[in-house]
Amino acid sequence: MTSADRIAAEMFFVDRRDGRTLQMQLATSIIATILDTRARPGTRMPSSRKLAEYLGISRLTVTLVYQELVARGYLDALPRSGFVVSERAPQRRIDLPQRLVPARDVNWGDWLPRRLDNRRQILKPQDWRSYDFPFVYGQVDPRLFDHSAWRDCARRALGTRDFTGLADDQLTQDDPVLVDYIRKNTLPRRGIRAGADEVLITLGAQNAVWIAVQLLARSDRTAAVEDPGFPDFAEALRYARMPVEYVPVDGQGLDP
Structure with missing residues (x-):
């Protein structure tokens, strides 16, 4: 393509049966077309009027997508x-050559410190x-989930007022x-009182388990694990060579 070229409106598409909004679909389609065709900077986009007529959507939708991009x-x-492909637009990664250096066989048994195939599945x-x-x-029951409250929280979190706090490191x-x-809300329901310096936000259960095991697991101590309980945690302790003793849980919880 030269700088005078124009991407045809027929390159883009939307599907009204798709669960996504028309605006989101069009933005995705435009980005994919720019990357797949490796459109050069300066390549013209279809006019908002022409693209709207071809797709059967409002001109405002096309304009909003263009402004977003x-x-x-x-x-x-x-x-x-009108609008053209930007100098800042990312380019699709160049295809790798077909002739590659053959990889040497790696004996992972020599590299890994411990065998993983003997762990409990x-x-x-x-x-x-x-x-x-x-x-x-950690799973959500869609029948009990408050979707309206969730949308309100998402709207407030993504608003300009709370954006700085959301995006800041x-x-x-x-x-x-x-x-x-x-x-004030989650821990008291579980009978836990904690100060602000006693709460650590992790990236999820796996991250929390890993931190706890790294800090607390010792081969000369025994861990008491609820039965039934969180099997992943018990297995992580066993893998860290910490003895595990399962303690039954009855209607009153764990017997102290």
């Missing part, structure tokens, strides 16, 4: 001349929702608002 660095707006069926009593955690501290909510 300008902000994201894919397009540039020219005064009274924890089965997690994908169809757990079909079970009468699925003993799972807190460095050595966690989000103080989230920590305060956990202390």
Whole structure:
């Protein structure tokens, strides 16, 4: 393509049966076209009127998508001349040559400090929702989920007022608002009282388990694990060579 070329409107598409908004679909289609065709900077986009007529959508939708892609660095707006592919637009990675240096066989048994194939396999069926009593955690029941409250929280979190706090790197501290909510709402329901300096936000259960095991696991101590309980945690302790003793849980919880 030369700088005078124009991408045809027929290159883009939307599907009204798709669950995504037309604006989101069009933005995705434009980005894919720019990358797949390796459109050069300066290549003109279809006019908003022509593209709207071809796709059968409003001209406002096309204009909003163009403006969004300008902000994201894919397009540039020219005064009274429409939109063109930007100099800042990322380019599709060049294909690797077909002739590659053959990889040497690696004996991973020599590289890995411990064998992993003798670990206990924890089965997690994908169809757990079909079970009468699925003993799972961290999953959402869509029938009980408050979608309106979730949308309101998302709208507020993504608004300009709270954006700085959402996007900032807190460095050595966690989000103080989230920590305060956990202390006052989540932990008390579980009978836990904690100060702000006693709450650590992790990247999920696996990250929390890894930190706990790294700090606490010792071969000369025994860990008491609830039964039934969190099998991943028990297996992580066993893998760290910490003896594990399962303690039954009754209607009153763990017997102290």
